[in-house]
Amino acid sequence: MKKLALHWKILLGMLLGVLFGLAMSFMDQGDQIVRDFVKPFGTIFINLLKLIAIPLILASLIKGVSDLKDISKLSAMGGRTVGIYLVTTLIAVTIGLILVNGIQPGKSISTETRQELVEAYATDAAAKQEAAAKQREAGPLQALVDLVPDNIFKATTSNRNMLQIIFFALFFGVGMILIPEEKAQSVKDFFDAFNEVILKMIDLIMLVAPYGVFALLAALVVEAPSLELFQALALYAITLLIGLSLMIGVYAFLVRIFAKKSPGFFFKGIAPAQLLAFSTSSSAATLPVTMERVEEHLGVDEEVASFVLPIGATINMDGTSVYQGVAAVFIAQAFGLDLSLSAQLGIIFTATLASIGTAAVPSAGIVMLVIVLAQAGIPEAGLALIFAIDRPLDMCRTIVNVTGDAAVSLLVGTSLGKVKDVPHEKKWDDHYPKN
Ligand code: ASP
Numbered sequence: 001m002k003k004l005a006l007h008w009k010i011l012l013g014m015l016l017g018v019l020f021g022l023a024m025s026f027m028d029q030g031d032q033i034v035r036d037f038v039k040p041f042g043t044i045f046i047n048l049l050k051l052i053a054i055p056l057i058l059a060s061l062i063k064g065v066s067d068l069k070d071i072s073k074l075s076a077m078g079g080r081t082v083g084i085y086l087v088t089t090l091i092a093v094t095i096g097l098i099l100v101n102g103i104q105p106g107k108s109i110s111t112e113t114r115q116e117l118v119e120a121y122a123t124d125a126a127a128k129q130e131a132a133a134k135q136r137e138a139g140p141l142q143a144l145v146d147l148v149p150d151n152i153f154k155a156t157t158s159n160r161n162m163l164q165i166i167f168f169a170l171f172f173g174v175g176m177i178l179i180p181e182e183k184a185q186s187v188k189d190f191f192d193a194f195n196e197v198i199l200k201m202i203d204l205i206m207l208v209a210p211y212g213v214f215a216l217l218a219a220l221v222v223e224a225p226s227l228e229l230f231q232a233l234a235l236y237a238i239t240l241l242i243g244l245s246l247m248i249g250v251y252a253f254l255v256r257i258f259a260k261k262s263p264g265f266f267f268k269g270i271a272p273a274q275l276l277a278f279s280t281s282s283s284a285a286t287l288p289v290t291m292e293r294v295e296e297h298l299g300v301d302e303e304v305a306s307f308v309l310p311i312g313a314t315i316n317m318d319g320t321s322v323y324q325g326v327a328a329v330f331i332a333q334a335f336g337l338d339l340s341l342s343a344q345l346g347i348i349f350t351a352t353l354a355s356i357g358t359a360a361v362p363s364a365g366i367v368m369l370v371i372v373l374a375q376a377g378i379p380e381a382g383l384a385l386i387f388a389i390d391r392p393l394d395m396c397r398t399i400v401n402v403t404g405d406a407a408v409s410l411l412v413g414t415s416l417g418k419v420k421d422v423p424h425e426k427k428w429d430d431h432y433p434k435n
Contacts, residue, residue: 006206007271013210014217014279021221031222039219045212048205049276049285052198054156056288057165059195060306065173066188067303073416074174074307080415081308084408085316086352091250092318092400093351096243096325097344103242105235105326106333113232114334114385121384128363129380132370143357159284160359162314202288206272213279220391233389236330240393243322244400251407259414261298269297269422270406277402278395283313284360286402294406301418308412312405317355319400320365323393324351328372331382343376350375365397366390 004012020038024030068074100106149155149164156165176184230237252263259266267274273290280286287310294305328347332339339347354368366383373380386393413419 006209007268007275009210010213010272010275010279013212013214014275017214017217018221020214021218024218025222034218034222038215040215042212042215042219045205045208045215046280046282046285048208048212049280049288050159050282052201052205052288053159053162053284054165055194056198056202056291057162057306057310058156058169059191059198060291060302061166061169061310062173062176063188063191063195064303064306065170066176066184066191068173069177071174071177074170077304077307077412077416080412081311081408082315084411085312088250088254088318088404088408089316089321089352089355090348092243092247092321092404093325093348093355095246095250096240096322096351097329097347099239099243099246100326100329100333101344103235103239104333105239106330106335108235109232109334109385117232117388118381118384121387122381124387125381125383128367128383129370131367132374160361162284162310162360166310166314198288199292202292206289209272209276213275216279224392230389233386236326236386237389237393239330240323240326241396243326244319244396247318247322247400248403251403255407255410259410259419261410266298266407266410269293270403273402273406274399277398281362281391281394281398282360283317283398283401283405286398287313287360290402290406294409297422298406298410299420299422300409300413301420304413304416304418305409308409309405312408313360313402315356316405316408317358317360317365317397317401318404319397320358320368321351321355322400323365323397324354324369324372327369327386328376328378331373331385332376332378334385335379335382337378339376339378347372347376360401362394362398363390365394 021034024034027033065074068077147163147167149161149168152168155161155168176187252266255261255266256263270290270293273286273293276289277283277286283290290313291305291309294300294309295302325347328351329339329344350372354372355365358364358368366387370380370383373382410419
């Protein structure tokens with residue numbers, strides 16, 4: 001394992017995890033053994049990643065903003081970031097809608113299969129509906145209110161408050177720019193060093209990543225639903241996977257045209273983050289690694305990456321957007337509903353907002369889908385149709401969510417002249433301490 005690049009090690013861990021999970025599911029009590037003795041190591045790995053997300057955002061964003069030295073630069077970066085995020089999200093929902101209308105996977109579901117699925121997953125679907133109801137009760141400006149924490153220590157106690165932490169860090173950074181430089185210096189030095197320590201912690205966590213993903217995938221395999229279910233929903237899954245692959249193509253194109261970088265360079269640079277996104281199903285848990293890869297291996301300046309990526313992890317979810325479009329229309333088709341053009345345009349609008357509001361954690365997308373369904377007048381019980389295979393598809397859409405954030409940070413960095421050349425050896429190697 002000595003000379004192998006990190007992404008190969010992670011891939012090997014994933015592969016062995018799947019094989020181990022498969023072997024154990026044929027063994028008596030194998031499932032239970034994996035659940036009791038292997039899965040906890042996967043959970044510990046995810047916890048380690050999540051553990052450093054908030055300190056990382058705080059330190060790197062405060063340092064990044066104060067490095068800008070000028071508030072107008074911040075607003076230029078903010079405008080571009082949100083603008084490009086919005087455009088990629090709209091492209092994603094539109095791709096999803098065009099594909100699902102073309103392929104029509106919902107028409108292939110027989111009435112019996114539909115009935116069976118609705119009955120089998122009714123309780124799971126109801127739980128997600130309940131969670132969505134809570135989100136819906138809030139007024140239209142609640143998201144804006146939620147942006148501003150009333151207590152920073154309270155805000156840092158939950159990884160779901162990422163936007164509040166971002167708000168505080170930006171505000172603090174602006175305060176630092178506005179005081180005399182010599183006064184701000186010691187605070188800056190502190191966050192600088194703090195940031196270095198956190199980056200080193202990421203290096204250390206990545207040393208155990210191959211083992212972490214092994215445990216995660218072994219547990220997923222023993223908990224996977226039956227193969228028959230996959231067959232019934234195969235066309236839906238294929239439609240979604242085509243949409244997600246097209247989005248990856250869109251990023252490759254944008255990176256080539258606007259950042260003048262080869263797709264090979266881009267994907268090799270962020271491969272470990274993509275693999276972790278797949279294994280953890282959470283862009284928030286992947287964020288520390290995404291930041292490290294984008295800075296060290298794509299050459300994006302820290303002040304850009306530390307601004308664009310945490311915001312992207314919370315508001316830019318292109319994989320989730322493709323999914324919202326495909327899943328909503330798939331359910332409508334399965335229930336024999338014909339959606340008018342205006343209903344579909346409405347889906348573009350609500351799916352864009354829903355993907356912005358989706359938390360960067362596993363299965364968050366399916367909760368927000370309830371809102372899209374309700375808005376379009378599609379039966380919410382239809383959620384039960386896609387429930388069984390949501391997890392593997394969540395893993396795939398999270399790859400796209402993370403890739404989109406990385407691509408946009410490269411684009412924003414290029415437009416601001418903040419991308420440096422990566423030393424050759426970094427391109428293909430990792431700076432992680434070799435084990
Ligand atoms: N799991 C996704 C993410 O963290 C969100 C989703 O469920 O679509 O990016």
